[in-house]
Amino acid sequence: MNKKIIGSFLASVMIASTTTISAFGAMGSGTVVIGTKAFDLSYANDPANLKEINSAIVDGGMVYVKDFNGKWINNINGLAAEISSIPAVIYKNATQKISFDAADLDAKVTTTINSAAQILAATQAVVKAEISKVQADVDAANASVIALANAEQSKIRADLLSRLNLIKVANTTTPTTTVDVTAPILNSVSLTIGQPVLATKDASGNFKVSLGTAKATDMFTDLKLNTSEKATAKITCLGRTKTFTINDAGDVTIPVSDLLGSYASAAGISVGTLKGYLGLLGNSITLNATLTDAAGNASTKTIVIAAN
Known part of the structure; x- marks a missing residue:
């Protein structure tokens, strides 16, 4: 030409x-x-x-x-x-x-001409639906598979449709994320009186600690809590309520002055002085500790500090 x-x-x-x-x-x-x-x-x-x-x-x-x-x-x-x-x-x-x-x-x-491309696209759509189990993905995959209409694609089409029929679509109305319904647990309580003095935990998860073995001159400086998760601790003592933040490790250290107010100084309170106050209060004081996590789950435990 x-x-x-x-x-x-x-x-x-x-x-x-x-x-x-x-x-x-x-x-x-x-x-x-x-x-x-x-x-x-x-x-x-x-x-x-x-x-x-x-x-x-x-x-x-x-x-x-x-x-x-x-x-x-x-x-x-x-x-x-x-x-x-x-x-x-x-x-x-x-x-x-x-x-x-x-x-x-x-x-x-x-x-x-584009048979191979159609088969690939349909197969990829089915794999996506198998992984996500979302109805929209299943519907899209079904449309791609149905489009495989010529004779050479018939077996592949049938196989892919069988795979789609096996998919159990997840309920997307309710998110599939895990919901936290467990309240924080108070694992341990200790008083720093020169050195840590551990409180005893009873079957109900409440605590009691005795000052009986401490010297009168020893200084009670802080209270330490350990919990099962990050939370807040609202503590009521002697009619006084304060809220403290528990860190990611579940730990918080609370100065005695934040618990006892004017009964203690910034340096704490001596055991002898505290026992004197306790003698006027029935030889013990009770702290109510309410722990609340980010999901709003809460639990309340008592911490008893006894003179003997």
């Missing part, structure tokens, strides 16, 4: 328009026939297909263009062509190859 014919052909196929395809009948308007090959106009105009189109031109053969009135035009002389002059061709667009008999008749689909 000489340069004149090639130039004439290129001028024809550069006409931009929407191509219509009849799946079982004549080729759609806008079709370009080059020898025994035919192309959808959009496909022919796509720069990505330029090498393929040029190769068809070089291979030779008559060139026909079907105009948008459905009439065949001889690309060399621009005159109308008899439909009987259209050879048997393999028609190609972006997604299909279709075999057309001579005279633009009796089309049948012979293969799907």
Whole structure:
């Protein structure tokens, strides 16, 4: 084919328009026939297909263009062509190859160009649905699988549908995150009187500590708590209530002055002085400790400090 014919052909196929395809009948308007090959106009105009189109031109053969009135035009002389002059061709667009008999008749689909891509996309959609178990993903995967409609895809289609049928969709109305319903636990209590003095824990989770073995001159400086989780501790003692923050490790150290107020100094209170106060209060005081975690779960325990 000489340069004149090639130039004439290129001028024809550069006409931009929407191509219509009849799946079982004549080729759609806008079709370009080059020898025994035919192309959808959009496909022919796509720069990505330029090498393929040029190769068809070089291979030779008559060139026909079907105009948008459905009439065949001889690309060399621009005159109308008899439909009987259209050879048997393999028609190609972006997604299909279709075999057309001579005279633009009796089309049948012979293969799907993007079959592998369709199978891959459907498989990936099924895998996503299997992992997420979300209804929207299952629906999207089902649509992709149903689209695998040709004969060569039928077994894969059936296998993927079987996998979808096995998916148990999670209830997305209620979040699947774990809900914290457990209140904090008070693990241990100790008084710093020169050194830690551990309180005894009873079966109910309450604590009691005795000052009986401490020297009168020893200084009681702070109270230490350890809990099962990060929380706040609201402690009531001698009619005084204060709230303290328990750290991530479940620990908090509370100065005696924050517990006893004016009964103690910033340096604490001596055991002898504290026992004197306790003698006036029935030889013991009770601290009520309410622990509350971030989820709002709360528990209250008592801590008894006894003179003996």
